[in-house]
Amino acid sequence: MIILSVKDVRTRKAHRCYGCGLRWAPGTPMTAVVCSDGRRLNTCHWCAACVDVGQDWLNSFDEYEGLPGDIRNADVPRWLAVARRHGLIPALCAG
Numbered sequence: 527m528i529i530l531s532v533k534d535v536r537t538r539k540a541h542r543c544y545g546c547g548l549r550w551a552p553g554t555p556m557t558a559v560v561c562s563d564g565r566r567l568n569t570c571h572w573c574a575a576c577v578d579v580g581q582d583w584l585n586s587f588d589e590y591e592g593l594p595g596d597i598r599n600a601d602v603p604r605w606l607a608v609a610r611r612h613g614l615i616p617a618l619c620a621g
């Protein structure tokens with residue numbers, strides 16, 4: 527997918543993060559990423575930990591080939607450490 531815009535938001539409803547695949551509660555600061563698969567626009571949300579771990583892709587405004595959960599699954603201990611640093615407690619997310 528090709529990344530078209532990246533914007534920080536505070537969510538009004540629960541969103542599943544594209545990077546980690548976890549569902550985060552309403553009111554969580556997330557990053558809304560608008561992308562295109564070549565046919566239609568899509569908005570996906572990223573939690574702060576995944577933005578941090580995946581920032582090379584997001585900042586490139588280029589193609590991202592990952593699937594939901596890839597950012598966390600690539601290195602779970604590193605992702606957990608970053609999530610804790612951002613004050614995110616994965617055990618308390620909506621699942």
Ligand SMILES: [Zn+2]
Pocket residue numbers: 543544545546547548572573574575576577
């Ligand atoms: Zn995430």
